[in-house]
Amino acid sequence: MSRGNGRPSIPVTIDGQEAMAYEGETILDVATRIGVRIPRLCYLEGLSVWGGCRLCLVEVEDDPRYRLSCATPVVAEMAVTTTNWELHNHRRRIVEMLFAEGNHICAVCVSNGDCELQDLAAETDVDHIHYDLQHPDASVDASHPKYVLDRERCVLCTRCVRVCNEIEGAHVWDVGGRGSDSMIVAELSKPWGESPSCTWCGKCVLVCPTGALAFKGRAVGEMRHDPAVIDFLKTARDEGKWYERQEAR
Amino acid sequence: MAKQIDLHDVAHSELEMRSRYTTRVKACSSTACLSAGAGPVRQALDQAAEREDVNSDVQVVPTGCMGMCSSGPLVRVEPRGAEPTMYAQVTPDIATRIIREHVVVRKLIDEHVLDEDQPFFSRQRKIVLGNAGRIDPERIEDYVAEGGYQALAGALNDLAPEEVIEIIDDSGLRGRGGAGYPTAKKWDMLRRAEGSPKYLIANGDEGDQGAYMDRTIMEDDPHRVIEGMIIAAYATGASHGYIYVRAEYPTAVERLERAIRVARRQGLLGRNILGSDFDLQLEVRIGAGAFVCGEETALMASIEGRRGTPSLRPPYPTEKGLWGQPTMINNVETLANVPAIVANGAEWFGEVGTAQSKGTKVFALAGSLVNTGLIEVPMGITLREIVFDIGGGIPNDGVFKAAQSGGPSGGCLPASLLDSPVDYESLRKLGSMMGSGGLVVMDDSMRMPDVARFYMEFCREESCGKCAPCRTGTVQMHALLDRICEGVGRRRDLQHLESLCRTVRQTSLCGLGQSAPNPVVSTLDHFRHEYLDLLVPDVSYNGTAPSVPPRPQAPDPAVTTKGGSR
Numbered sequence: 001m002s003r004g005n006g007r008p009s010i011p012v013t014i015d016g017q018e019a020m021a022y023e024g025e026t027i028l029d030v031a032t033r034i035g036v037r038i039p040r041l042c043y044l045e046g047l048s049v050w051g052g053c054r055l056c057l058v059e060v061e062d063d064p065r066y067r068l069s070c071a072t073p074v075v076a077e078m079a080v081t082t083t084n085w086e087l088h089n090h091r092r093r094i095v096e097m098l099f100a101e102g103n104h105i106c107a108v109c110v111s112n113g114d115c116e117l118q119d120l121a122a123e124t125d126v127d128h129i130h131y132d133l134q135h136p137d138a139s140v141d142a143s144h145p146k147y148v149l150d151r152e153r154c155v156l157c158t159r160c161v162r163v164c165n166e167i168e169g170a171h172v173w174d175v176g177g178r179g180s181d182s183m184i185v186a187e188l189s190k191p192w193g194e195s196p197s198c199t200w201c202g203k204c205v206l207v208c209p210t211g212a213l214a215f216k217g218r219a220v221g222e223m224r225h226d227p228a229v230i231d232f233l234k235t236a237r238d239e240g241k242w243y244e245r246q247e248a249r
Numbered sequence: 250m251a252k253q254i255d256l257h258d259v260a261h262s263e264l265e266m267r268s269r270y271t272t273r274v275k276a277c278s279s280t281a282c283l284s285a286g287a288g289p290v291r292q293a294l295d296q297a298a299e300r301e302d303v304n305s306d307v308q309v310v311p312t313g314c315m316g317m318c319s320s321g322p323l324v325r326v327e328p329r330g331a332e333p334t335m336y337a338q339v340t341p342d343i344a345t346r347i348i349r350e351h352v353v354v355r356k357l358i359d360e361h362v363l364d365e366d367q368p369f370f371s372r373q374r375k376i377v378l379g380n381a382g383r384i385d386p387e388r389i390e391d392y393v394a395e396g397g398y399q400a401l402a403g404a405l406n407d408l409a410p411e412e413v414i415e416i417i418d419d420s421g422l423r424g425r426g427g428a429g430y431p432t433a434k435k436w437d438m439l440r441r442a443e444g445s446p447k448y449l450i451a452n453g454d455e456g457d458q459g460a461y462m463d464r465t466i467m468e469d470d471p472h473r474v475i476e477g478m479i480i481a482a483y484a485t486g487a488s489h490g491y492i493y494v495r496a497e498y499p500t501a502v503e504r505l506e507r508a509i510r511v512a513r514r515q516g517l518l519g520r521n522i523l524g525s526d527f528d529l530q531l532e533v534r535i536g537a538g539a540f541v542c543g544e545e546t547a548l549m550a551s552i553e554g555r556r557g558t559p560s561l562r563p564p565y566p567t568e569k570g571l572w573g574q575p576t577m578i579n580n581v582e583t584l585a586n587v588p589a590i591v592a593n594g595a596e597w598f599g600e601v602g603t604a605q606s607k608g609t610k611v612f613a614l615a616g617s618l619v620n621t622g623l624i625e626v627p628m629g630i631t632l633r634e635i636v637f638d639i640g641g642g643i644p645n646d647g648v649f650k651a652a653q654s655g656g657p658s659g660g661c662l663p664a665s666l667l668d669s670p671v672d673y674e675s676l677r678k679l680g681s682m683m684g685s686g687g688l689v690v691m692d693d694s695m696r697m698p699d700v701a702r703f704y705m706e707f708c709r710e711e712s713c714g715k716c717a718p719c720r721t722g723t724v725q726m727h728a729l730l731d732r733i734c735e736g737v738g739r740r741r742d743l744q745h746l747e748s749l750c751r752t753v754r755q756t757s758l759c760g761l762g763q764s765a766p767n768p769v770v771s772t773l774d775h776f777r778h779e780y781l782d783l784l785v786p787d788v789s790y791n792g793t794a795p796s797v798p799p800r801p802q803a804p805d806p807a808v809t810t811k812g813g814s815r
């Protein structure tokens with residue numbers, strides 16, 4: 001995990017816990033470091049900030065608006081409350097709507113049990129979808145020899161887009177369409193298997209929070225992602241340090 | 250170096266040329282009148298003048314919008330030394346008669362005369378539209394003859410950039426793009442920002458339905474926008490400017506491009522503007538016409554050739570904007586106010602409007618009104634004056650029900666608020682907003698839930714899809730509204746709708762999502778009973794509908810209730 005140089009010098013309070021933060025750290029960085037969990041979906045350590053899932057909004061004292069913790073640098077004496085009843089409800093509704101937007105049938109999904117959307121549902125007390133299921137007419141792209149993209153399970157977090165562009169440097173993925181027609185496309189909308197720039201590195205598959213991107217040949221519940229590998233790679237690359245890490249579940 | 254225009258010379262010879270004609274006939278050639286048949290009317294005027302052999306005495310001038318679009322095509326006859334006369338609903342036949350009877354034998358065609366003494370015209374106050382309908386927008390000489398580019402010359406000669414900003418600050422000018430941010434503050438931020446080059450963008454995206462204020466300004470008086478931009482660039486130190494116009498506005502694009510070419514040839518753009526050491530390059534950029542591309546970060550992405558989606562702020566554009574450089578985005582109407590303010594002074598401008606909202610605002614007046622069209626009114630005018638004096642009231646003795654300001658991001662104002670002033674603060678307090686200036690009046694045949702559904706459908710279609718609450722929330726809210734409007738909604742649907750309004754408003758990334766619930770919230774505030782009447786009654790266990798009507802739902806038992814998010 002890369003940090004600013006020197007010693008942490010910015011005093012902040014997160015959920016009543018006092019901490020010292022490094023220059024340039026975001027609220028989410030500090031909270032994670034001191035063991036306070038803030039719900040998040042699009043954020044991934046090692047990638048640029050996207051700010052699309054809006055689950056990481058937190059309350060900052062004396063601030064009339066909620067702040068996006070993945071994008072807001074801490075300032076001295078900042079007092080953060082990571083959840084309140086209103087935020088909890090906002091998060092629950094967003095997670096419910098994400099479920100309603102796709103075709104998330106966990107019982108038949110390769111990622112059942114290894115899914116950040118499932119984890120978020122548990123975290124935000126989603127036990128029921130109150131909204132109309134949108135039943136999207138989304139497609140599956142199984143043209144790649146090693147991997148498969150099932151757009152019905154995509155939550156448009158763009159982690160795959162960013163990891164491919166920023167870490168692998170291939171920029172295979174992009175978001176096509178707009179609004180509720182948005183979808184992840186390879187090479188300006190080609191089948192993935194025909195992509196000349198895909199290096200078969202598999203990073204997009206590793207970072208996908210849901211079963212949208214998976215290795216071929218996995219049966220229900222067999223898929224294991226490893227999003228944390230990106231920070232490991234980035235730290236090694238930027239700082240020449242290979243830290244101890246746990247392999248994927 | 251380009252040849253320098255001599256403003257006095259040009260103005261002088263233009264006025265002299267005008268005085269050679271005994272009569273000038275102005276024919277509105279703006280989009281609204283053209284679609285009502287202004288093209289053939291102008292041809293008929295030209296042909297009749299030729300036939301009657303009054304060519305050398307009569308000048309037919311194609312102009313921009315004269316305002317009362319509902320009565321178009323409009324023609325205005327201005328005899329030298331006599332009162333002008335406006336004609337409404339002119340056909341080619343009437344045009345021929347105008348030349349033959351009015352111009353040649355000075356006999357008015359009474360049944361087509363439009364009285365200019367009526368409140369529609371007299372209650373307006375024209376600053377940005379001062380030239381619209383008066384000059385030929387394609388001729389820089391016409392603009393210069395009306396005093397154009399004098400403010401620029403004055404600023405370059407006599408004022409330091411800081412002094413220009415001070416004038417704008419004193420004038421109290423606020424952004425006309427919707428939020429009403431003090432213009433001088435923005436200019437000052439760009440001036441102070443580190444980095445070079447700095448960019449200036451005129452926002453002419455105008456994505457709200459029914460709005461055509463900015464289009465009219467760009468089409469009818471392109472040089473005013475350009476002069477405003479040059480002054481803004483001089484004051485802020487910007488060296489490159491873009492005018493962002495949607496592709497649906499081909500006439501605006503064409504006229505702006507022509508005006509830029511002419512201005513460059515005349516030494517008003519490019520290097521050493523008017524002999525000073527100040528340089529500015531201007532360019533028109535064409536957008537694909539997405540509502541969200543009017544949002545400043547999405548607009549910049551679009552200019553850079555990327556997908557037009559908003560990005561997180563901070564950093565704000567004045568710190569890190571176009572291609573990472575300090576950038577300022579001003580609305581077209583905001584910039585069009587600048588030349589008049591610099592020419593006439595802050596005090597002159599401050600006399601119009603209210604303490605907090607100075608100057609005028611252009612509105613596209615539409616809906617159930619006798620007169621619709623483009624109006625410019627002093628801020629602080631009451632809604633009643635706009636609807637009943639300028640708009641002429643509701644046709645066919647209809648009853649005023651509500652007015653929607655601010656388009657899909659705004660809210661409705663019911664009859665009980667007719668006497669509230671129209672300015673930034675008042676509208677916001679009432680749960681609506683100025684927006685860029687759409688104003689739709691509805692009579693009592695409209696059902697307000699339908700209105701809310703209509704705007705929600707627009708937001709659903711225009712959501713860029715980047716953030717989850719707006720992308721999914723507009724779909725869900727639209728579905729709930731749809732169910733309620735179709736008479737199959739239940740009380741719980743209304744409850745979900747209201748809680749989603751709060752979530753989408755407070756958690757969306759950009760202004761589109763944050764304000765998408767506004768029409769729902771405000772119609773619920775003022776016309777809640779209409780929603781309740783549409784609901785399927787809840788049935789109790791003994792099979793009878795409960796007699797107590799559902800009460801307004803209590804808000805989330807929130808620890809705090811915040812205004813939004815960033």
Ligand SMILES: Cc1cc2nc3c(=O)[nH]c(=O)nc-3n(C[C@H](O)[C@H](O)[C@H](O)COP(=O)(O)O)c2cc1C
Nearest residue numbers: 424425426452455456543544545579580583760761
């Ligand atoms: C969804 C959305 C659409 C917008 N559309 C426009 C627009 O069409 N024209 C405009 O001038 N400003 C628009 N704005 C506001 C701009 O982001 C920006 O605030 C404005 O251009 C600043 O100019 P001003 O300070 O002169 O008002 C829009 C904002 C949002 C959130």
Ligand code: SF4
Nearest residue numbers: 154155157158160208
């Ligand atoms: S495919 Fe996976 S990683 Fe890519 S946007 Fe969808 S959910 Fe995110």
Ligand code: SF4
Nearest residue numbers: 713714716719759762
């Ligand atoms: S609020 Fe809507 S338009 Fe704005 S970024 Fe989010 S999805 Fe895009």
Ligand code: FES
Nearest residue numbers: 040043053054070
């Ligand atoms: S984690 Fe911050 S917006 Fe998604």
